[in-house]
Amino acid sequence: MRKGGIFGLLLLWGLGAFGQRKCGIVDERNALIAQDASWIQKFENQRSLLQSIADNYLAQHAEGKEQRATSIPTIPVIFHIMVTNAQLARMGGIDGLKMRVDSQMVVLNRDYNRQNADSVMIPSLWKPLYGNPGIRFGLAHTSPIGWNSPGYELKIIPDVPGGFYAGTGGIYSDAKYDSTGGLNAWDISRYVNVWCYNFADASGYLGLTYSKSFTIATTRDQEGISLYYPALGCQDTGGTLFFPYGHSFRLGRTLTHEMGHYFEIWHTWGDDGFDDCPWSGSHRDDGIADTPPQGNSSAGLPAYTIPDGTLNDVCQDSMMVNMQSIGYACLDFMDYTDDSSMHLFTPMQAAVMASMVSPGGESYSLTQHPELLQYPANTGIAGVNVGLDFSISPNPSTGLICVTSSQKMQKLVLYSAIGQEISLPPGTGQGExxxxxxxxGLDKGIYFLRCNFATGSITSKVLLQ
Ligand SMILES: [Zn+2]
Known part of the structure; x- marks a missing residue:
């Protein structure tokens, strides 16, 4: 594909039609530019600063090429999941959803700490370029108002054709507000917000990210990552859960990739839309020196190790400038290959991201809230059994709530603030x-929902507003 020609065109068409990775960040940039042309310069300024950010960080962390000197606190992540009943079933039901959330966190932590087992696939020429962002992530177990959380919110949405992907005033922003049928962001200074829902049916995106450099005062609460819902999680040893496109994206790398954008790094080829190299007039690159010049995205499962070195692309052809024996970064998390072909961030990509979460960095505040990762002693839920995962979301709510539990519920009873029982639909709470x-239909205010299990009961506050 890199050399073009008919074979390349056929391959590109085939992957595009049947499941090449596609990330929405380019279209998001274009949408902002369409609204205000000054975004062109803002994005160029942001990209042109990346190398100095990496250089400054690496100068201060002599060991930074491979290891950080000190570990950094864990960043809370909250998943806002909005699916129909049919889509939830496609994810494997509640059990599948929990597996996806938990396995996703494992993948993120491995990929951001040089602990991914598939790094054995990195060709020898690339071994020195296996960088370590040194960023850890944990599920947000405490909500912004101090209540327990399993690390995700679940909202069952109406089963409309194509699912939920409407957006106005920014790409897919409706999903990010309670008032437009979505789920509000949790405080963006303390949580990484990840919205999981169906937008790929319309767009083909697996993920899209609204980073801090994309936001202005009126869009700060859209900051975060959107994931095509079946791409959430990892199923690396078989299994039966649905993942998109014939299991090409079942290892959880979509969030690894999007988190890179969240920390401001670009696609390895620089998103110029041209299949040429940095020395061509029309080209730009990703602003990072240790990702080799790259003409365009790669896809599928590239055979990056070849007998005479490492797979190259069109940029090798410019004989006068660069033979690029190391090849191009088709094994980088910021390219477009299938999950199983991605293995690394380069040290300079890692340094940019580490800088973002270091003192003075734009995402530093995320690292300062370890309390959000714990279950507080008393946060509105009485009698919680250790190991029982129970959640009501969204909470506060404007009406529709979703109650989930790791154990089958036997009965749900709703009480008013003064203890009067309020009837729920027949069958609610019986064995699911x-x-x-x-x-x-209820008045705004505080209610209490009691849930009986075989092993006891939980009573939790519900706030209607
Ligand atoms: Zn991307």
């Missing part, structure tokens, strides 16, 4: 792991 309950 989750219920979607519409409380929109």
């Amino acid at each position: 792991n989750y219920y979607s309950i519409d409380l929109s």
